[in-house]
Amino acid sequence: MYYDRAGSVISEDTWKTRWADHEYRMVARTDVGDWTVAAWWAGIDDLDHGRFQVFRTALLVPPRQAGYGSPLLQEWRHPTEEAALAHHDQLVARLRSDDVPTPANTDAASHHCHC
Numbered sequence: 001m002y003y004d005r006a007g008s009v010i011s012e013d014t015w016k017t018r019w020a021d022h023e024y025r026m027v028a029r030t031d032v033g034d035w036t037v038a039a040w041w042a043g044i045d046d047l048d049h050g051r052f053q054v055f056r057t058a059l060l061v062p063p064r065q066a067g068y069g070s071p072l073l074q075e076w077r078h079p080t081e082e083a084a085l086a087h088h089d090q091l092v093a094r095l096r097s098d099d100v101p102t103p104a105n106t107d108a109a110s111h112h113c114h115c
Helices: 012-020 081-096
Strands: 026-032 035-041 055-060 072-078
Touching (some): 055 081
Antiparallel strands (some): 026 035, 055 072
């Protein structure tokens, strides 16, 4: 099923239109050094686990790929925009502190950010 940002069921065509709208899709995106933290509306709960989780946050690692994002290191799912934004802010704070993770070997990464 497809959902809008408010949690209402929408058609696949409506989802495609809204997904194509960068302003509608993005919740937040912050670069911290070589790292990028992103939060976005995915509009689909594709795990089919009975919980409404259509927002995502992700930690993206270098190298940048022509300005269109970075390999996806980790993705988290959230039930609300507020939860996704709060997690985004927590990740940004962690990266700005001394608790910075080491980038993974991006040669083996084949996942890319959907944001």
